[in-house]
Structures are given as structure tokens and as C-alpha cells.
Amino acid sequence: MLKLTPNLRLLSKHDATNFTKFESVRFRRRKPISLGTAKSKLFKIPPRPSQSEEEKLELQRLHNNYRTQMKSLRYYFIVNHSAEFAEASEDPEESRRVFEEDLKRCTSINEKWNEKQREIREKAISKQQENDIIAALEKVELEKKKIKEMKENIEEIVRKEKEQSKTFITAENIDAAIEQALANPVDYNFALISSGEKILGRDNIPGRDKNKASMNQ
């Protein structure tokens, strides 16, 4: 039997014309490494990987080309960059002057760049500050509004209470309030019918006389 892929196995070597001769392997298990090398394979030496001479030469050529090109580039940069120093290398005074000139040039470039960056930075900071101030002012406004609303709410509550205080029951009008309460019994009970109508009253039965029902209480 031949194993084609990890999960397919060909049943017959000679008849692979259609896919009916394949069997699917649900899992393929490897031997664990702890079992070690099999006895029969213990002294087997795998053949060394061989490379054809032509291929080897071609790869070597490409590699040599690459190395040569990179090396020449490297030298080109080194020589060009250090040319001005190389010229003045004989006289120490001259070489120092050249060095200082170069340094000055580099410093000026650096300073220019720094100046540019400083402008950008200052612009960004001032913008941020402006935004911060606007945000702070908005916050103050919001806080003021909140306090105002709170005060208004409180005022509203006090006003309502003051209005209601006229109807409070005090020691003076308690007798009248008791009379009133005894004369008018209240019933909060109600039933809902399927049409959504409320039938008020504890003993109120639809169809029966309402006055009669309330008499029961």
C-alpha cells in the first residue's frame, strides 16, 4: 500500500485511474522520538546530498559577482567621502581647517533643521493651548449651566411644596379632614378586561348596579 499524502492512501499500485481506489486515513501517527532509532536502521548511513558540478559553478559565479559589486560600491563611497580629508592630510593645520569648515557646514544644516522643527513645535503647542483654553471655558460654561439647572430644580421643588402646603392637614382642620375622609371612602382596586378597559372598585361587578356595589363597603 502506498501513502500519497498524510491523509490519503492508494489501495492498488496498478489501478490509479480514478479516485475510487483511495482510502482516507483519519489520522497518521508518528512513532514517538523516545523509542529511538529502529534496530534495522541503526547503522544506515543516508547518502550525502550531491550537487552537480555545473550548478555549483553557476551559484559560485553569482555569489562572486554579488560580492564584487558590493565591495566596489563600499570602496566608492569610502574614497569619495574621505577625498577632501585625504587631500589635506599632509599639513595638520590645513586638515584642521578643512575639518572645522566641514563641522561648520554640518552645524548650520543641523541648526536650520532645528529651527524648522522649533517653528512646527511652537505652532503645535500654541494650537494645543488655544484648544485647551476653549475646552476649559466650555467646561466652565457647562458647570455654570449645571448649577443653574440644579438651582432651578430646587426652586421648582420648593415652589411646588409651598403650593401644596396650603392643602396640608394641620391641627386646626384635622376635624374637617376626618369628616371628609369618612364621608368619601376611596377604592384603588381595579380589574382589567380584555379590551383594556379598567373596571374600578373592589366590589364592582359589571352589569350590576354600581350604587348597590359601593353600598357593600
Added chain:
Amino acid sequence: MIPYEILFLFRVMPKPELTSALKRAANTIFQKGGIIRKLEHLGTRDMPYKISVHGVPYRSASYFLYECNIPPAKIEDILDEYNRDVDVIRRRIFKKNVPETFECTLHEECLPPPYRKDVQELIQQARRSDKPKFKYNTGLDYYPFQK
């Protein structure tokens, strides 16, 4: 002061006695520094079960409701006073329940799930945690080659 509701079950008695009992209860509130907002009679009828108080069994009672503001520290005192009143069968103090105002959204809740706002929000929330998908930037809404 916090609004409270005091519910009373008075024993069934003739009107003059009932009046004086109600007045006694009200005066207790006034003495403790409370104010009464409303007094209601909820009817005189049989109680759901027999209650024995002060050594006497009662089967029916007059139901009364006092809506009042009283200092919370005085509630114990007031209840103690009512406990000793022989005309009172039951007394209980509740914090007044202020019903919340709300908008009815039943018709929205009855919609099929994809039309409901909360479901749409949930779907969006789920989309946010999707893995980023590679974009071909071909300007086409389909992949032009065989995959």
C-alpha cells in the same frame, strides 16, 4: 423630610369613637414634628384573616391611609405610640413610592430582531472585533482571478 405612608387598621367602632381615634393618631404625628398631606378612608370590611390584638380577636376593620412627612428619627416613637393604642389593629409605615415616568416602547420591542435598535448596536459591536480582512485595492467588488 421624607414622605411616608402610614396604613392603619382600626377596629370597627361607632363614628364618634372612630373620629377620636383618627384624631389621636394625627395628633401623634403633629407632636413628633410631622405634617400630614392626605388622609384617606379605604373602606370598612372583613380582614383576610382573624387578628388578635391586645387580647381581643378581630375579624373586620376600618382601613385608613395617612400620607405624611415625618422625621425619620421619630418613626420608632410613633410606631411605639400606635402599638399601645387599643383601637389600632395593625399599623405600618412605608416610604412613599413615587412612580417613575417612562415612555412606552412596546411597539419598538415587538419588531423583528434585525430592526431593533439594541440588536443593531450589538451587531455593530460584534463587527468591531472582527479580524482585519485583506483588501486587494483593485477597485472591483470581486476577485478577478481564479482562486
